[in-house]
Amino acid sequence: MTIHRRPLRVLALPAALALLGLAACSPGDSEARVDPPPTPPAAIGELCAALHKELPETVAGLERTRTDPESALTAAWGGSAIVLRCGVPKPPEMLDEKQEGVHVNDVAWLLDKQSDGGFRFVSGMRKAYTEVLVDKEHATDAGMLVGLSAGISKTVPLGFSSY
Numbered sequence: 053m054t055i056h057r058r059p060l061r062v063l064a065l066p067a068a069l070a071l072l073g074l075a076a077c078s079p080g081d082s083e084a085r086v087d088p089p090p091t092p093p094a095a096i097g098e099l100c101a102a103l104h105k106e107l108p109e110t111v112a113g114l115e116r117t118r119t120d121p122e123s124a125l126t127a128a129w130g131g132s133a134i135v136l137r138c139g140v141p142k143p144p145e146m147l148d149e150k151q152e153g154v155h156v157n158d159v160a161w162l163l164d165k166q167s168d169g170g171f172r173f174v175s176g177m178r179k180a181y182t183e184v185l186v187d188k189e190h191a192t193d194a195g196m197l198v199g200l201s202a203g204i205s206k207t208v209p210l211g212f213s214s215y
Contacts, residue, residue, distance in 0.1 A: 084128035084135060086119040092139035092180070092215055099180045099208050100125050100138035106203035107136070112196035134196060135185045141215055142181055143174050154194070157201035173197065178208045181215070 092100070101124040109116050114130030127136040145151050145162060152163040153176070164172040169188030174181055182204055190196065 082131045083118045083120045084132040086123075086126040086128055086132070086135050086137065088121070088123040088125040089137050089140040089183075092125075096139045096180045096213065096215055097125070100182075102207040103138055103180075103182070103203055106207050108199035108203070111199055112190050112193045114190070130190070133187045133190050136182060136200065138180060138182045139215070140174070140181045140183045142213060143183075146174070146176055154197070156194075156197040158205045159197075159201040161197060161201075175201075175204055175208070177210060177212065178204060179211045179213055180208050181213055182208070 091097070104124040104127060107116070107127050111129040111134050114133055117128040117131055119126045119128050125137060125139050128134065143162065143164075145164060154161050154163055159178070160176045162172075162174040162176055164174070166172055166185075169191065171186045171191045173184040173186070175183075182200075184197070184200060186196065
């Protein structure tokens with residue numbers, strides 16, 4: 053009998069370690085590497101900090117993820133499936149009248165399809181520009197802009213950023 057128990061103990065340790073490793077990789081515990089935009093002017097930084105506090109805990113069914121480095125200018129959901137950066141400089145595409153866009157909850161969004169199948173959205177006509185990158189898998193859920201737009205419309209006033 054001891055012959056059978058000994059191999060089970062030896063196998064149980066690697067199995068337990070593997071389960072712990074999987075638990076450590078669960079989406080709720082993950083981090084997303086998100087580079088903050090270049091340091092914006094102080095007034096824009098304050099708007100972004102206010103937005104950061106109003107961002108939803110879930111977007112498109114994905115839980116909010118810690119960002120590395122931590123910054124009031126960044127947020128992420130589902131690892132790096134959806135990434136937000138507040139205080140980005142005005143994108144040159146906003147000068148193109150033919151560029152596509154959408155309006156969600158009183159927030160105008162520039163719509164830019166990426167080469168990998170994902171999308172980049174940039175809020176416009178606000179005192180701070182906010183960029184949202186969405187991976188290919190979640191790019192089909194336009195509803196994800198609803199919660200983000202609500203936070204922007206609450207914290208970032210209408211107007212034009214000088215940045």
